[in-house]
Amino acid sequence: MAVYPSKDIDREAAGNARAAGSRARKKLPPRAEIEYVVPESPADDAGFEPGCFITTVDGEPVRDLIDWRWLSAEDEITVGYIDLDGEAGEVDLFRDEGEDWGFEFEGVVFDGVKQCRNACIFCFMRQLPDDMRASLTLRDDDFRLSFLAGTFVTFTNLSAEDEARIIEQHISPLRVSLHASNPEVRRRIIGKRAAHGIGALDRLLAAGIEFHAQIVLMPDENDGEVLRETLEWAYARPGILDICIVPLGFTKHQTCFTKSFDDPDAAYRAMEVIKPVQERAFAERGTLWAHAADEFYCNAYGDAILEHLPPASCYGEFEMFEDGVGIVRSFADDWQRAVESGADAACAQALREAKATARLVFGYATRGFAARLMEESAVAGLVRPLFVKNDFFGGNVDVTGLLCGCDIVRAIRDANLGEGSLGGAASLDGATLPDSAASLAGDAPPVVDGPSPASSDSPLVIFCIPRVVFNDDGVTLDDMTLADIEKAAGAHVAVVSCNGSEFLPEIARLAAELRAKSFEG
Numbered sequence: 001m002a003v004y005p006s007k008d009i010d011r012e013a014a015g016n017a018r019a020a021g022s023r024a025r026k027k028l029p030p031r032a033e034i035e036y037v038v039p040e041s042p043a044d045d046a047g048f049e050p051g052c053f054i055t056t057v058d059g060e061p062v063r064d065l066i067d068w069r070w071l072s073a074e075d076e077i078t079v080g081y082i083d084l085d086g087e088a089g090e091v092d093l094f095r096d097e098g099e100d101w102g103f104e105f106e107g108v109v110f111d112g113v114k115q116c117r118n119a120c121i122f123c124f125m126r127q128l129p130d131d132m133r134a135s136l137t138l139r140d141d142d143f144r145l146s147f148l149a150g151t152f153v154t155f156t157n158l159s160a161e162d163e164a165r166i167i168e169q170h171i172s173p174l175r176v177s178l179h180a181s182n183p184e185v186r187r188r189i190i191g192k193r194a195a196h197g198i199g200a201l202d203r204l205l206a207a208g209i210e211f212h213a214q215i216v217l218m219p220d221e222n223d224g225e226v227l228r229e230t231l232e233w234a235y236a237r238p239g240i241l242d243i244c245i246v247p248l249g250f251t252k253h254q255t256c257f258t259k260s261f262d263d264p265d266a267a268y269r270a271m272e273v274i275k276p277v278q279e280r281a282f283a284e285r286g287t288l289w290a291h292a293a294d295e296f297y298c299n300a301y302g303d304a305i306l307e308h309l310p311p312a313s314c315y316g317e318f319e320m321f322e323d324g325v326g327i328v329r330s331f332a333d334d335w336q337r338a339v340e341s342g343a344d345a346a347c348a349q350a351l352r353e354a355k356a357t358a359r360l361v362f363g364y365a366t367r368g369f370a371a372r373l374m375e376e377s378a379v380a381g382l383v384r385p386l387f388v389k390n391d392f393f394g395g396n397v398d399v400t401g402l403l404c405g406c407d408i409v410r411a412i413r414d415a416n417l418g419e420g421s422l423g424g425a426a427s428l429d430g431a432t433l434p435d436s437a438a439s440l441a442g443d444a445p446p447v448v449d450g451p452s453p454a455s456s457d458s459p460l461v462i463f464c465i466p467r468v469v470f471n472d473d474g475v476t477l478d479d480m481t482l483a484d485i486e487k488a489a490g491a492h493v494a495v496v497s498c499n500g501s502e503f504l505p506e507i508a509r510l511a512a513e514l515r516a517k518s519f520e521g
Contacts, residue, residue: 008107008145030063030111031055031082034103041102042095049084054103056080056090064144065108070169072101108148116141117157119191120179122216127251127395133479143174150322152177152214155200156193163200166209173210173241176201180215180222181233189221205239212319213243219259223270231277231290244320245274246293252394262396267299288314293324295399298368305368306332324399328369331499335373338501343508344378350508351382354515356460358507359386359415360496361408361469363400373500383507386415386463392478401468405480405488412463412489462510463493464503470495 031053037043054062057071058078071077075097080090095101116139120126125139143162145151152175165171178201180186186194205211213234217223222230227245234240247270250257261267274290281289288310301308305328312333315326338344351357362370362385370385388411390397392404465485474481486492494510496503 008109008113027112029055030061032062032065032068032103032110033106035106036104038100038102038104041100042093043102046079046091046093048081048103051084053082054079054105055082055088061111063109063111065105065110065148066144066169066171067110068103068105075099109142109144113138113140113145114142114157115139116154117191117193118154121189121221121256122218122248122250124249124251127254128393129253132477136477143171146175147171147173150175152323154190154194154197155204156190156197158197158200163203166204167207171209173212174204175212175214176240178213178215178230178234178243180226181230182222182226185222185226189218202237205237208239210239210241213240214320214323215243215245216248217245217261217270218248218257219261219266224273227270227273231274235277235281235289242287242289242291242316242319244291244293244323244325245270245296246324247295247299249397250395251397254395257395260396261296262299264300264302267296271296271300282314287316291315291320291325294326294328295324295365297328298365302368303372306372328366332369332373335377335500338499338504339377341501343501343504347504347508347511348378348382350511350515351379354460354511354518356462356511356514357381358383358462358464358511359412360384360503361386361388361400361403361411361463361465363387363403364389364398366400379504383504386411400466402477403469404478405469405476405485406478408465408469408476409480409485409488412485412491412493415463416461416489416491460514461491462507462514463489463491464496464507465493466498466503467495468498 032055034043034048034050034052034054036050037048054068056062056079057068059080060067060071062068062071075095076092078090078092080088082088093101118141123139125137128137140151141153141157142151143153143155143158143166146153154177166174178198179189181198183195183198186198190197201211215222215227215230217227231243234243247262247267248257248260250260259266261270271292274292277290278288281287294309297305297309309329309332312326312329315329318326318330321327321330360370360383364387366385367387370387374380374383374385388403388407390403391407391410393402465482469476470482476485480488482493482495494506496506
């Protein structure tokens with residue numbers, strides 16, 4: 001599964017910030033910073049170290065990881081470099097057949113992220129508060145990140161040289177933000193370069209490049225008949241492997257939108273437009289091809305969502321997972337497997353022995369299924385959802401991954417009234433979190449520090465936050481760490497995984513550690 005290119009985005013945002021305080025941002029030749037060198041590899045034998053840069057392979061610039069893979073495919077190459085002293089040079093490298101060169105790089109693009117030129121009326125980045133960190137508001141539109149990291153791009157900034165390169169190196173499949181096929185609608189919702197993007201898409205399709213496509217659906221803009229036409233246009237192009245339709249997300253920090261497909265009737269009507277295309281695709285291609293995002297099912301069916309979700313087989317390899325397609329089905333099926341394995345019973349037993357319960361943080365979007373799954377399992381009454389309203393973004397933002405620390409703090413405070421809390425913070429997914437957060441390595445029990453648990457007469461509550469709420473640096477969207485949250489909430493919390501087969505054993509280990517600590521006391 002693709003990983004969001006946080007290092008590249010952070011680096012580009014930092015460069016933009018520096019340029020804003022100077023006359024202009026200086027454009028440097030592409031260079032790939034070495035982050036790690038595999039011991040006893042050709043790179044190690046040649047004396048490369050972390051912090052050195054690769055600049056060329058056989059005289060050709062290395063603009064990104066795609067170039068590196070393309071240019072270094074042979075077993076003999078000449079590498080241009082800059083060493084730790086800033087000295088430039090070249091070295092010949094040799095490797096055995098099938099051997100890796102031994103380089104790991106900082107990020108995946110080495111000449112700067114291509115940024116968005118569009119004026120999309122629905123752009124979520126433009127709906128964020130002005131004071132958010134720069135990396136969250138940088139609008140990337142880079143075909144390289146589409147291939148390497150799974151981001152969706154419009155191709156409105158694609159040059160003739162970019163097109164030629166995509167075809168030569170067969171950079172495929174890519175992910176395209178389509179939104180509409182009608183030229184007038186595209187111009188209205190994307191901007192003046194909309195025609196360039198769809199022209200590039202058709203040329204690349206003709207050259208054999210394949211695509212996963214996305215439509216952000218907006219009421220009275222590209223829904224209804226416009227959506228029907230767009231789906232027919234895309235289906236007529238076999239190189240578009242599949243297409244996902246996601247509802248407009250809007251925050252309170254904008255004035256353009258007040259509704260999406262949040263009420264059941266609106267969500268159901270949108271899905272009725274998609275349904276005939278799904279039926280045709282399933283009959284002709286054996287796949288749904290057109291996927292409605294989970295939010296449509298959540299909004300249309302509420303508590304009955306599990307009875308209306310397509311089976312896992314309809315999602316293929318879950319290619320659109322990061323776009324909100326198949327997350328609920330994946331969670332529900334994983335939960336069922338966890339129950340069948342006895343993970344829920346083991347977790348329940350551990351919590352009873354520790355005289356504790358757990359509250360698991362969820363966004364409002366999960367209300368139709370999370371509580372139900374838990375109540376129908378052995379952890380009923382012991383592991384309960386803590387549904388958190390997203391007041392930070394407001395609007396219709398309700399998914400768990402966009403929760404902010406301040407709202408979680410508020411919810412924990414409210415839930416903690418009259419309840420005990422687990423002392424100390426722990427992270428159970430291998431992530432390194434700052435300050436007082438502790439990480440679980442392998443099968444070792446979670447480390448529980450801080451104040452002693454409440455007295456034996458008080459109920460003990462473990463507050464658990466899914467890892468998806470934090471970035472790779474252990475920071476929420478509103479720049480809070482785990483330590484910040486536990487301090488502000490007046491309770492100690494744990495970071496856990498996102499699926500039941502993982503977080504149930506993690507909660508069980510937390511409970512066991514809590515019980516052991518109570519005996520020590």
